[in-house]
Amino acid sequence: MFSKKTMEVFRNPKHVGFIKDADGIGRVGNPSCGDIMWVYIKVKQKNGKEILEDVKVKTFGCVAAIATASTVGEIAIGKALDKAIAITEKDIAKKLGGLPKEKMHCSTLSKKGLKAAIEDYRNKKEKAD
Amino acid sequence: MKLLKSTTKNTAVNAGDVTNNTGNYTMTKRVYLDHAATTPLDKRVLKVMEPYFSEKFGNAASTHFFGEEAEEAVEKAREDIAKAINAKPGEIYFTSGGTESDNLALAGIMRTGKKCEQLVTSNIEHHAIIRTADSLKKEGFETKFLSVNKKGFIQIEDVEKALKKKTRLVSVMHANNEIGTIQPIKEIGEACHKKETLFHSDAVQTVGKEKIDVEKMNIDMLSASAHKFYGPKGVGFLFKREEIKIEPLMFGGSHEKGLRPSTSNTPGIVGMAKALKIGIIEMDEENAREKKMRDRLVKESLEIKNSWINGGFPKIAGCAPLGFDFVEGQSMLLMLSDKGIAASTGSACNSEGLLPSHVLTALGLPRVKCHGSLRFTLGRENTDTDIDYVLEVLPPIVKKLREISPLRGK
The missing domain is CATH 3.40.640.10 (Type I PLP-dependent aspartate aminotransferase-like (Major domain))
Incomplete structure (x- = not known):
């Protein structure tokens, strides 16, 4: 059902968990059916750009949820916010060597979670400014 | 424990195995606890x-x-x-x-x-x-x-x-x-x-x-x-x-x-x-044996906080349909499988249509709880040692998955 890469990431997910003093948190999904992810981000300034220093994801989920959660972190870390917000579910699935069609919603959820976390960071910053 | 010759390196199946010094043989623990799915031919x-x-x-x-x-x-x-x-x-x-x-x-x-x-x-x-x-x-x-x-x-x-x-x-x-x-x-x-x-x-x-x-x-x-x-x-x-x-x-x-x-x-x-x-000749003795192992598996698994057993009694002797809050069954299954334990789940994530088990929903179990279902079904070749092993392996798996679950403590 799953690619070798997906199973590998599931067995050893590097970017799951949470960040204690996160700069932004994105909570997405529907808790009543367990389709849920919380994305934590840490942002740093580099050459006048806002860069994702760290990303961690909490997920309730299945194999695909854990694998996509970790992978969205892997792709996003080191990227400027504008680039990171444009990551698509296809980018995540591609990195995993493809996902079964019925599991693409996990990839979508990871992408949405990251986007929500970046938006949360921007909102907080706007208020602070 | 069986001594099997390992022919592949680092494949999915032997991720939980212990390799001895020579690296030629892999000690593989294989505990089959899915007898409601099928049984080995006698x-x-x-x-x-x-x-x-x-x-x-x-x-x-x-x-x-x-x-x-x-x-x-x-x-x-x-x-x-x-x-x-x-x-x-x-x-x-x-x-x-x-x-x-x-x-x-x-x-x-x-x-x-x-x-x-x-x-x-x-x-x-x-x-x-x-x-x-x-x-x-x-x-x-x-x-x-x-x-x-x-x-x-x-x-x-x-x-x-x-x-x-x-x-x-x-x-x-x-x-x-x-x-x-x-x-x-x-x-x-x-x-x-x-x-x-x-x-x-x-x-x-x-x-x-x-x-x-x-x-x-x-x-x-x-x-x-x-x-x-x-x-x-x-x-x-x-x-x-x-x-x-x-x-x-x-x-x-x-x-x-x-x-x-x-x-x-x-x-x-x-x-x-x-x-x-x-089956008929050995029924009474075997059922008593399986029931004893099942009861211990259930009792000690339920010592994990926020867990439950699905359905009431009478139940068939070897059946232990458990559930664990805040975690998902497919992930539990694969982590158990990596450790050489075979079980089953009614989680939606593990089904073709992404729907939770119709049996669990018929009990009135909310979808989120169906996700956390984990079924062990014992059979003839299981021993107390198998149950000891499950009880050793299962709690850390639930703990690990709960650590990354956003639902925990809510």
Whole structure:
């Protein structure tokens, strides 16, 4: 059902968990059916750009949820916010060597979670400014 | 523990294995706790099957000595199986397994009746029943699905209420495959017979594991599958009372009195009869042994906080249908599998249609709880050491998954 890469990431997910003093948190999904992810981000300034220093994801989920959660972190870390917000579910699935069609919603959820976390960071910053 | 030669490096299957110093051999722990899915073929069964593959290979329908020796074996098996459930040999029809027996019973009966007639069954049946009922509904028959209570049992009053003049057949499973609950079959059969309604029971999970007497239990038709009781895959039987007329699903030769045309699966049938015989002889002792192990597994697993057991008692002996909050079943399954433990789940994430188990939802379990279901079903080759191992491996897996779960503590 799953690619070798997906199973590998599931067995050893590097970017799951949470960040204690996160700069932004994105909570997405529907808790009543367990389709849920919380994305934590840490942002740093580099050459006048806002860069994702760290990303961690909490997920309730299945194999695909854990694998996509970790992978969205892997792709996003080191990227400027504008680039990171444009990551698509296809980018995540591609990195995993493809996902079964019925599991693409996990990839979508990871992408949405990251986007929500970046938006949360921007909102907080706007208020602070 | 088995010493197996490792032929692959770092593959998915040996991720949890311990490799010795030389690296040539892998110590692989393999604990099979999914006996409701299928059971290993008993070596004693294999032995009696062997001659019927290439030595006594004849077609049981042929008129010569090759055919005769096959026919003799098939008829002896029919007698043995009939005796095991207190039926007559002429009431046993060999099929390819539980699914076919269920289809044949339901469609076979309904199609001898009128389109306005009704089939009553339950909402925790196997898909072989539920989807056959759905298909019959499309043909124009009426169907009614009885609900179970929170413990997973059919209420007799509900059966009585459902029985109408138009009810042609009631079908209720003996024991459920996901939660192990044993239904009050005798009483349901009695209620049906009072209203002169036929009663079928899918006994795939209990034949060879629980006592079955079709007379005492008021059963008119019964489905069984050999691979669930340490027999071969691809063979089963349908018990059908002599006086009941049903329509075949397939058409062809006159095998099984024309009700199930197809050359007899001689080795399978011989194996099934032997497996049933062994099952009945060893039943009491084996059930007591499995029950003891199951009870310990349940008790100690439930020491993990926020956990529960699905469905009430009586349950089949080896069935431990557990649940753990805040975690997802498929992830638990694969992490257990990496450690050499085979189990099952009713989680939506592990299903084709991304829907949680219909059995668990029938108990009133919310979707999020269905996700956390984990079923262990014990069998003959399990020992206390296996249970010790599960109890050692399972808590850290639940803990690990809870650590990354956003639902924890909410």
